Amino acid sequence: MVMVDWHEVRRRVRDLAASPLAAKVFGYHGHGFQLDPVLRPDELAELEQQIKVRLPDDYRDFLLHVGRGGAGPFYGVFPVERIDGRWQWVGDGADLTDLDRLDRPFPAEGLDPTVLEALRAEEPDEETFEDIESFDTAYEEWDRRYEAVVWNDARTVGALCLCHQGCALREWLVVSGPERGNIWTDHRVDDEDLSPHREGDLERTSFATWYLSWLKAAEAEVRS
Template sequence: MDAVDQGWAGVRQRVAALGAAPGNREVFGAFGHEWVLEEPLTEDALAELEAQIGVRLPEEYRTFLTQVGAGGAGPAYGVFPVRRVEGRWRWEGDGADLTDLTLLAEPFPEQGPDPETLAALLAECPEEESFDDDLDAFDTAYEAWDSRLADVLWAPERTAGAVAICHLGCAQREWLIISGPQRGRIWSDPRADEADLEPLVDDAGRPMTFGRWYLEWLGKAERAVGVAAGA
């Protein structure tokens, strides 16, 4: 039964039970979200959010927003909350500002930079040893190379149609695709390690939808802490 079918029944209570359980800090990222969920969005708030970004959110995520919460306790350091600030909606969190609110209705590009082009650029990374202790020359060369790499990996168009949904620490993040063929799925973002985005899959190689991503995290957290589901 997926998240849409079961309507997120009991999820807020399950998170609250984890928050009250001894040893809950053993779950990775718990100190970041403290097992706190934001209040759910009203239907009117959800409609206003979708009108602003120009696209209907994936069903599992939009029902999460109205039945569970606008963000908070969740995988890694938590689900980035979506909030209305000075009359405009935006996602907030460490790296949430990477979401380009003007590009969310555009289809997410499944194909990133050409792997051979990226590999060739990485091979050109300046080495300090090659500059005969001329640190200024090395810094200048490295900054120029890093700018070229950013143009390849970090162009705003690379994450069009996607929302930065959580961070894993060390500048690693995960994205929820909301437009295009990958709509509703989670992609991992290792660009801080000079690699392109890639689909997040389970041990069987199946793509992770938002609902499975969240509920599998919740089940693993319950097992780690020794809390029965629905307790």
């Protein structure tokens, strides 16, 4: 596990927020290098009781010592908020998180490539239809079948949607199962499957590595 001084991380983020060059960094206009208030230990305990799973240690430390959300990779880390007595993550795509199934193992094996290939091969070709109405009907039917497989809710149980890259591209943090603690990238909107997020030569990326890599790159961008 990466050893992190999270209080120092918070200071570094605040330094970036104070820089007149901070707007150079991608995603600045989404988070402005601002951090939401940290969670109190009792709030974190209530959150974990509600979702029935202990969050990965590095992410827990982030929530307790840096912020419950805010400045971070791409357009920032989705904040976790207590709404009508229920803790939940808030942001563009955060509602994809199944709060009632975060304690189920994340299905890391992904889709069988042949299933995706077969679905894509069946996508209707407009040129083979006599009129646009017939094509639209056929395409809508195919799209329903495609989404029922690719966007099935069962594919992301045990993970929380933590960040968006823009254009419906998102990042997930796995909290249950063998992939617990790792970040997964979601490019399904571009017809790519869910896959482990990679930093350099690493095959798996923890929350701490993901966040610190972004912070280091942001500082380098401001210095340049």
